[in-house]
Amino acid sequence: MNGTEPGQQTPAWEWREDMALENTLRLPAHASRALILHRLDNETLTQPEVAQWLADPTTRVLGGGSNVVFVCPWLEQTVHLAAAKWWVERHSADRVDLVAEGGMGLDQLVRETAARGWFGLEALAEIPGTVGAAPMQNVGAYGVELGDRVRWVEAWDRNAGCLRHLDRNDCRFGYRSSRFKTQAGRWLILRVGLALSTTPPADWPPTAYPGLEDALAEWQETTGLPAAEMSPLAYAEMITRVRLSKLPDWRSRLPGSAGSFFHNPVVTPSRAQALAERWPGMPQFPVEEGVKIPAGWLIEQADLRGYRDGAVGVSSRHALVLEHYGGSSGEVFARFAEFVRARVRDIFAIDLVVEPECITDRSLAERG
Structure with a gap:
């Protein structure tokens, strides 16, 4: 049964059995049963079978699969949004x-x-x-x-x-x-x-991050235009070129990745000073909570950039990215991520926090 009304081509909702779960890490994952929502109005969401599915604590909400590690390859029941306007x-x-x-x-x-x-x-x-x-x-x-x-x-x-x-x-x-x-x-x-x-910010176009100044200079040389005349779309395209020079293309089949895999840790100013004394040139950025240190730099200093263990590894382009080269499992990938965390912890006494959600069970039993 689905939520199709008379004369309606697209149903308000539909069910899919044994649905493959797309994810940018390209790890194997399936849902035994999935609810696909094409309409997001109150009438649809309060339909008894939809409401019951959403209320069930074992139903897991999934987005585009870009920030998730399927440690467990099978989920009992999921819900997905198809409404995209x-x-x-x-x-x-x-x-x-x-x-x-x-x-x-x-x-x-x-x-x-x-x-x-x-x-x-x-x-x-x-x-x-x-x-x-x-x-x-x-x-x-x-x-x-x-x-x-x-x-x-x-x-x-x-x-x-x-x-x-x-x-x-x-x-x-x-x-x-x-x-x-x-x-x-x-x-x-x-x-x-x-x-x-509809108007640019005062610092337009912002270039206070690695790679952006060079990319802006290249754009100016190519177009012959002053920086202030860069359009939002041209800036977005510039960002795209810079990101693709450092990160795998998430549209490509392999290697799979989840983008930045760890949060940049924030330490106290005194801890940052002690680390900088031992590692001169360590990049650090003052933030409200303390001092932020790039996690990618820590992983690179641990000599793991480009390190590969079978079908998983650390990207050679950006140490903050962990990659799946195909044929592995979420369980193996999770063990490799823990290996990276342990190496950084042993050297810097800093615990890296994983950014993507790691799904380790077939269902989600807790809610906030």
Whole structure:
């Protein structure tokens, strides 16, 4: 049975049996049964069989598979969003308020809004995954986080069985974190309201990250234009070139990766000073919580950049990326990630925190 109404071509929802679970690590994974939601309205979500599926604590919410490690290759039951539209809610001389459905690809939204000359998301180009999954991690790159642009998030509260409209402050965004991540399993993000700008920021175009200054200079030489005339789309394309020079292309079949695999650790200023005395030239960035040290640098200093163990390894282009070359399992991949963590811990006495979600059981039994 599905949610098709008379005269309706696309059902409101549908069931799929033994569904392969796509993921950018290209690890084997299947769901015994999956619910696909094509419509995200209250009428659909409160249908008895849909509501029961969402309320079941063993149902796991999955996005585009870009930030997950399937340590367990089989899941009992999952839910996925197929609704993937966006629209403008309000448009003024200097601001654009838009709404995007959770099943839409984040990179697609970035490029389509940048192509219209709107500023705000262009630094997030080439980040895989869906709009609905992005607030979970508060995805970010090159000094921009999605939470900076969020106005509100509409989500299904699986505990209460109802729609919730959460303002930006209610989302509790932090560095690669949010309310939706700390309360894992509770929320199904349906739509995200975003605020973009029709005018560039004061520091446009921002280039305070490795590789961007050279990329901007190349763009100026090619176009003959001053930096200030770079469009949001041109900036997004520049970001794409820089990212692809360092990271595997998540659209390619192999090698598989989940992007940046570890959080950049934050240590106290005194600890950072002690480390810098032992390792002169260690990159460090003051943040509100202390001093951030690039996890990729720590892994590289542990002599693991380009290290390979069978079908898994550390990327030779960027030490923060772990790769799967095909034919391995999530269990093997997880053991390799722990090997990397142990090597860094032994040398620096720093515990790296894994960024992707590691699914180690067939079901999700806890919610925040």
